[in-house]
Amino acid sequence: MSMGVGIGRREITGMVVGAVVLALLPMVVQDSYYRHLLIMVFIYGIVASSWDLSLGYAGIFNFGHMALFGIGLYTYGLATTLLGISPWIALLAGGVLAALAAALISLPILRLKGIYVVLVTFAFGQLVVQLIISQSDYTGGNQGLVRIPSFHIPGHNLMRDHKLGFYYIALILLCCSTVFLRLMVRSRLGLAIRALRDNEEYATSRGISISRQRLITMAGSAVFTGLAGAFYGAYFRNASTDVFGASLTTLLLSMVLLGGISTIYGSLLAALLLTIFSEMIAGLGAWRPIVIGVLIILVMLAYPGGLYGAIAAAARALRRLGRRQASP
Template identity: 25%
Template sequence: MLNFFLLILIYSGIYALMAIGQNVITGYGGMLALCQAGFFAIGSYATAILSANYGWSFWATLPVAALISAFFGLLIGLPTLRLKGDYLAIATLGFGEIVRNVLNNWDSLTNGPMGIQKIPMPTIFGFTINPYKKWAFLLMVIIFVAIASFLFQRLARSRMGRALTAVREDEIAAQSMGINITKYKVYAFVLGASVAGIAGSLQAVFSLSVTPGTYTFMVSVMVLCMVVLGGMGNFKAAIIGAFIIQMISYFPQLTGLSGVIPPQFKQILFGLILVVMMIWRPQGILGREEHSYGRGHGHKGGSK
């Protein structure tokens, strides 16, 4: 049971990284994007291909996975910026499905539906971080989440964070104040994609294999649920939302009801969470994190 709970914590951390990236795009940029599964897949396969096929270490593949994911974030960000709301969601969803189909059919590079197996375990200072001995891997994931949370908290208080907040609240007013809307929206996509790519790298070395079937539309929906549940525009809330959603995902196994509850239960539950939260508490559990800016000091306020 302890081993299973550690598994949930590790996946909570990996998904928390994606939720932090989603929060930049949706919570701060105000863009309803459903493409985190695509960036997640790109990061996973970058690490899998470089480490399994070319002998790269995990730490060497990590920046490459982040940069490739960021590049695709730029590619998807630029043409879709003219779209809003449902249209943007559909376009970004299409990107995620394109990535999955490319991975499924590019046999020479990705090994098609069979995926890539025998990914080397990460090592640091001669110590192997064995995913089967979950404590060490959990510690590594926690460090990644803590660093990402710290950096993005700083980002939220920076000029870019203020600009994204202004764009989210009122694009016309932001543009009239001289804010380059296109530039900051693209920045949000690039940052959100890069952190999802890092999450993908961690996923690859945790499972020690990758297959296209892992990176479905439901992954993007789960990540969006995490952000909405915790509170958009709040990075700590995204981490809490990731843990709650993972607990819900593994609820049938935790309670021994996996044979009773149908596989579609998760999809129904995620949809229900989104609907209930939008009706009863649209600001999420913790709500949006407010900042006041003065002499470089941020002050946290209550939720709206």
């Protein structure tokens, strides 16, 4: 039995329990460094799970996703430094402009497939980078923006509470993002985009509009990606073109693949494991990405469905075992 727009009661219960556990976690984890790691897990989880919506569920080979993150970041930086807009309003503006940019990029790829979608979305990311560099008087160019204003809560200093305030803001964004994405994929829209992914000819013959679904999907995957980018700017108080680089793009894409395509939760789990594991092997230096790459390959070979698929398979095996033991 399901509730709302298709999210089951069991899933809602799991969401609530997970949110409560994460909300109480700072009582145990009081060290600023570990809280910083968790904040990065939340940011990466938002971006990776949003990418899974367009890449996994819709089957759109969108390689301009990190450009949407960068648009949210620079929107926040420019709005707060040049225009003097409130950081909270600038945060929302980052999500709105990222969604508008995603809707814009969806127009030239409405009728494209495969490698052509990759090329167009990749070119879009490069265009955004070049635009930022060319407008160095405002964006700082290759040097980036520094000393960006951060959030302000009356009577509370977010910079002196061992990152507790940033932790809860990031957690709220993560919870809202996860609920939003799950509502989308469990709705009739989710069924439509999966139908287009699996059999485009049959889906269009049943009246599903490719243009409409792609535009909504791209915009939906961009909203919280832009919000995460804006939060990233407020948290680190700087913005640079490094966020468009291959290193961060590869890391986020690895989280989507390792967690499991078309799962949402898999990306969140992979964000947690990869972020922590990457810190654990930081002493390996240049060998670190190689080790991570080998790990991802091994997991994908053993479990093509990713970590979430492996966990789901283990859960099904345990249920079957339980039913066998219960039967006479």
